[in-house]
Amino acid sequence: MYDNMIRAAIVHHSATGNNYAANESAAIVRSIFTYHTRTMGWGDVAYNALVDRHGQVFEGRFGGLDKPVEGSHTGGFNKDTWAVCLIGDFGKEVPTAAQLRSVGRLLGWRLALAGIDPKGTATLTSTGGTYTRVPQGMTRSLPSIFAHRDVGDTECPGNAAYAFLDRIRDIAARLNQPPSAEDLQESLRGGAIYAQWQALGGADGVLGTARSPEAPGVGQARYVIFAHGAIYWSQATGAHPITGPIYDAWATLGYERSPLGLPTSGQLHEPQWIVQNFQHGTLNVDRQNAVVSLVTDGRPRVLPPPPPEGPPVQLERFSPARNRIA
Known part of the structure; x- marks a missing residue:
């Protein structure tokens, strides 16, 4: 009827x-x-x-x-x-x-x-x-x-x-309004990335407010962009934040498509270096001169700075399927 x-x-x-x-x-x-x-x-x-x-x-x-x-x-x-x-x-x-x-x-x-x-x-x-x-x-x-x-x-x-x-x-x-910060936060609620973001202080923490809904990367990877970095997750690696010069260097290398793969830790603060571990190597920032080094198979290599226009944007960000909050 x-x-x-x-x-x-x-x-x-x-x-x-x-x-x-x-x-x-x-x-x-x-x-x-x-x-x-x-x-x-x-x-x-x-x-x-x-x-x-x-x-x-x-x-x-x-x-x-x-x-x-x-x-x-x-x-x-x-x-x-x-x-x-x-x-x-x-x-x-x-x-x-x-x-x-x-x-x-x-x-x-x-x-x-x-x-x-x-x-x-x-x-x-x-x-x-x-x-x-x-x-x-x-x-x-x-x-x-x-x-x-x-x-x-x-x-x-x-x-x-x-x-x-x-x-x-x-x-x-x-639903039919442009997404706000509250919409983005609501769309993340209940996931591993949301939990990690909250553990780091949420919108008032080191990453700041969410700037994108959760999106798929290569394979099982998922990520969310924040005001001051991102969090990447996969079942194999867990959820880890990535910020600052290490984030820019990793992005320039190709994000999770790079030889490094996904992050497996947060940033580790040592006396001379800031270090972040990835699936297939590390990125290290020299505290004195801010130079970023890539280490794979035990061999370090100094990386050039990102281009003036900044690192490339993740390709998935342009998928029409994610123009509306999921």
Whole structure:
């Protein structure tokens, strides 16, 4: 069944387990389908979409995510609304950063199609029934993104998820705006690079504010550019910051494509040298004259300074796929 429009979005949780792998989520969605159709008799999944703890999005009720498909998710308020379900139980355990980010971006996209401000309000009229505490015909003014519990006699989506509704609204509202420093920080949350950045003081630390979303390098490498350097990560090397003359020299050599590979340590401060280890050698800065030396196979070589225009930019920074925050 199609409505004429979408006027608001509603957040739910599935009240199922939280400890599942990414490749198990499809089976969970299928079990929800079975419960909703065979046990509840609703004909299809109640929700328009579902998002797992890994940030994966699944279509729920058939008919098109970009269409005003009427679900059976929120008694009394199914008409002209669109529902997303967080897969898991969030009475006490909080949703993951990836889950919150995907829910926010999904709702930002869906409400934008309908011309709805994610931080606005909607006036909805209850159709009544046993699944809502709002009598038939009563009108309620609700946020454009609200929770099942706001109109139903339920704890859904759980206290822990309910506390994050404002963050979901913020992510949704920022989706179609130029990325800000807050957007970039939010896009990094939950990853190894974010953890290392926070350990170094975050935006107030040696690296400063984030200047790019996380992007892929060669092989398994991932990196983020900051105001005063970068952090590179791979499963083999871990996450390590790289700054100053060592960063410029490594960039001039070709970043992780260079013979050095990826950094395997932060900068080590010795009496005469500042040293950073890489997979296949080291870069050393002489404290007296700021000359950078490359050491591979035990043989040092003095490197020329970077060109006047600076070191080359990472090629991946120009990929159109990453012009919008992931």
